[in-house]
Amino acid sequence: MDDARRTAAAPPAGPGTGPGTGPSVGLDIGGTKTLAVLLDAAGEVVAQARLATERGPQGVVAGAARAVRGVTRQAGLTPADLGGVGVGVPGLVDPGPGTVRHAVNVGVDGAPLHLSRLLGAELGGLPVGVENDLNVAALGAAHLALAEDGPGEGDAAGVDLAFLALGTGLAAGLVLDGRLRRGVGGAAGEIGHVPVDPAGPLCPCGQRGCLELYASGTAVAALWPARTGRPAPVELFEAAAAGAPGAAEARDRYASAVAAAVRMLVLAVDVPAVVLGGGVAQLGEPLLVAVRDALARESAGSGFLSSLHLPERVRLAPGRVPVGAVGAAVVGRRAARPAPAAGDPRPAVDHQPA
Known part of the structure; x- marks a missing residue:
């Protein structure tokens, strides 16, 4: 057709x-x-x-x-x-x-x-x-995660998961105990608008220094403007892998911002899995490795964070x-x-x- x-x-x-x-x-x-x-x-x-x-x-x-x-x-x-x-x-x-x-x-x-x-x-x-659309992505990730356990394994009523969408903006869909959590006003999971730097740039939401300004796909373009017309995240991660000056530092800064979003979700609702999705997540394994490395670095000095095993909780949305x-x-x-x-x-x- x-x-x-x-x-x-x-x-x-x-x-x-x-x-x-x-x-x-x-x-x-x-x-x-x-x-x-x-x-x-x-x-x-x-x-x-x-x-x-x-x-x-x-x-x-x-x-x-x-x-x-x-x-x-x-x-x-x-x-x-x-x-x-x-x-x-x-x-x-x-x-x-x-x-x-x-x-x-x-x-x-x-x-x-x-x-x-x-x-x-x-x-x-x-x-x-x-x-x-963000909520259905969270439901889809939960459904696919449950299916990976195999027939007869797991209980849908017990699925806990956050779907972190890394796109033009930044937000999370929450599935807790098998149910979508929307919140009383539908704002559950809007962690992109949690300020992390009160002296930071102005966010379209009217606040300053929101997490979205550092961890979204749009933030990558600010860190590493595209030079060849391809998506900025692809260019940044390829440049970092090739050893281009400043690229590894920019990649790690972005990965740390995404790690902050993961940490925020785990500390708020203690989900066992945070699934990375959205346009930036199409980077695949290099993104996953960078975010896990950032979480490991930032947990090293804290016995509390280390006990949460944050790197092991992050996974990629299935690409198939x-x-x-x-x-x-x-x-x-x-x-x-x-x-x-x-x-x-x-x-x-x-x-x-x-």
Whole structure:
């Protein structure tokens, strides 16, 4: 298909046998691209696709429907075979009614977009769950981490994890005891706007010296402006590996800022794993090594920090599948399930692979 480049192919997943028991599709809608995955009934990724994002309220709904049809067609299915669909989208999301506001990166501003209702209607009445893009990335990381334990291992209700997004800005998605933690005002995980230098530069949020100014992808460009047109993080880490003057110092300064974000998350919520994601995390192993080294250096003089084993808690988001789209598919599975009865202890969003 010309609008959905295939990135994986797999045997068809079987049709669902009831709410929440069948396959689900997850969409991670970004400013330029939409990533789609299909999870089978066991929670395994069996198909994925990448499409260009359509902008504007009507474009977002139409493009999302096209992505769902495309990735299900890859697996030999139709939308009618799905148990549910989940969507991760930037902006202010109210998961209850499935509305989106101020998603300016995809051309949605002004009146709320009732994405859940409109996309569900476009897909013949399928249940559709909608969540913020950072939160679905956290859910996807938790789902994939649980799957790595193997069938029968682990308990979804006990998953604790922070997803640290290193992109244009800096923020974390939190999954605690198998549940998304949004906070009373939706600000949980906004550690990028914790000031670390009151005398530092002015942040767009109005404060000075926010962590985002030192640990985001944008911060790398300030440390090491791109010279060849490639992403600044790539140029910086390559220059440091090649021994370019000043590059290793700039790399280590950036790694220390990311390490500060990791330390902040562990000290705040004591998660066993902080997963590095976002654009900068595409550097892969060199970034992971640099951040772990920074954590080890900074823990060396503190028995307290050393006892927390911070370097061992950091890992990279899996590169084989789009984490955000996987998390969106988990949201879709939950949207398909009946609402818990009064007193039902099930989490609001779970991560069980089956």
